[in-house]
Amino acid sequence: MSTDYQRARAELGRRLRELRVENPGGRLTGTELAERLGWPQSKVSKLENGRQTPTDEDLRAWAQAVGQPAVFPELRARLKGFESHLRSWRRQLAAGHAPVQETWNTLVSDSTSLYALSSAAINGMLQTADYARHIFERHATLQKSPRDTEAAVRARMKRQEWLYQPGKRLNLLMPESVLWGRICPPEILAPQLDRLLGVVGIDTLNLGILPLDGTLPLIMGNSFNVLDERLVVVENWHAELWLDDAETIALYRRVWDTFAESAVFGAEAQQVIARVRRSIKV
Structure with a gap:
């Protein structure tokens, strides 16, 4: 705190x-x-x-x-x-996941660029509906929150329209371990990885993967999003931290830039994703 x-x-x-x-x-x-x-x-x-x-x-x-x-x-x-500055999940999820997703839709729609590090799961901007559904169900159980899964999935899918708007840019880093993580069944993970393979190369997405056999420049911390140099949102188990002071925002951008030096992008990132995808038998 x-x-x-x-x-x-x-x-x-x-x-x-x-x-x-x-x-x-x-x-x-x-x-x-x-x-x-x-x-x-x-x-x-x-x-x-x-x-x-x-x-x-x-x-x-x-x-x-x-x-x-x-x-x-x-x-x-x-x-x-x-x-x-500290938005507890207990409070945010009192009415379910859908209102939280709608809040994020507003945050993202008002932004031009996002710098994100997704260290635990595939970023919501690139999730398939089934992958998102599985995560919402698991977290509703964990947080003992109302189950409004389908409304939450629809809201998250709506947010992804941002990726297809001119002038937008998602700069996303994920460790390769996220791709291997079996947080959902193979029949859900395989199409999710196919989705990633399909979006590599679109001009609004700059996707970097941190290979398992690479050297990490820093200890991998929590997932975070930097929105237009005006706000950082950091995810914890108990809450989201909304941080808007200039020094903190600059720090998280340095963290992103430092990890990016060890990431692979473009065709190399696609090769890493494809290698994981081939390992999944469905």
């Missing part, structure tokens, strides 16, 4: 404590407030000490319990202000 995020959460906690102490009906102890809310006292303590991120519902209940419901919009604005 970033220092800025921790600081902002601690500030929100101090504001919550202030509201408890300044309760119009008289100062409340943490235990008394917990009893009013029907929460464990430990939750009140964690929120006030910046060790837990509240939900909108938590903030609304807190404002009402301390006799100051009018401060809820202020509290919610504080939460959204720092949460915009």
